[in-house]
Amino acid sequence: MMKRIVVLLLIITGLYIVFYQSFQFNGFAFGGSKDGRAELSKTIDSIEINVGSVRTTIIPEDRNDVEAVLTGKGSLTVKKTGNRLLVETKKEMFNWFSFSGKRQLKVYIPKDFNRNMNIQIGSGSLDFSGKSMKLNKLSLDIGSGNVNLDQLEVDEFTHDGSSGNVEIDTLTTKTGTFDLSSGNLDIKHYTGSLNADVSSGKFSVQMDKLNDSIDIDLSSGNVNLDLPDNADFTLNGNVSSGNISSEFPLTTTNSDKKSLKGTHGSGKHKIDISVSSGTVTIN
Structure with a gap:
């Protein structure tokens, strides 16, 4: 009898802990609002935002x-850690009744x-x-989800995406590196060098100005490269299984089923494209 009472008390205690952790903020209202801030001193080199x-x-x-x-x-x-300022969110251990659509974070910088x-x-x-913000480096690491960026000027831009959809409108950079495992990446009004590695997915970029080199490695998927009409480039495209096509008239063209090579205009900027399986369209 005593053993049954002890077991019953343990069960009640466990249930109490679970429900207390799940509903400790605002009862059954799925949480309240939390606020944090930190001064951005001259010693801070980077702002780091880590959320899920x-x-x-x-x-x-x-x-x-x-x-x-x-x-x-x-x-x-929200805290300072060395020369970094960290903004981080974490879900609760027993947050079984939470809906991500109810969680919102606003970061004012x-x-x-x-x-x-x-x-x-x-x-x-x-x-x-960004409202025309100018940054030294911007690094974006995406597990899954949807991302919208616009009006940014960055010396060095890095994108690493596992899945999800990313839309970028107006990005000017000296060097841009994009690593897409799967999902969709759509860029409009892009200026700068471009290095893209697409494992699987759809990568589309529209460039306002071609002023540097482009290097694209496509394992599987589709790439659409939209260049300005007056772009000066030398194209070196190679295909294992798939297709590369260009709407630009190319001179000194060397084209067969496995390659597409030629120049447009002065041929100043190099465009190297390698396709394992998929389609690349240049227009």
């Missing part, structure tokens, strides 16, 4: 600190910040309108 299962919006403002507001369940951290930003998204979504 949350809808995130980055908002540049006239301010000298970084503030983050999380709505919904989970924890929020100084609009004149011009150093480095590293953004890691496990899942969820990201909206970031």
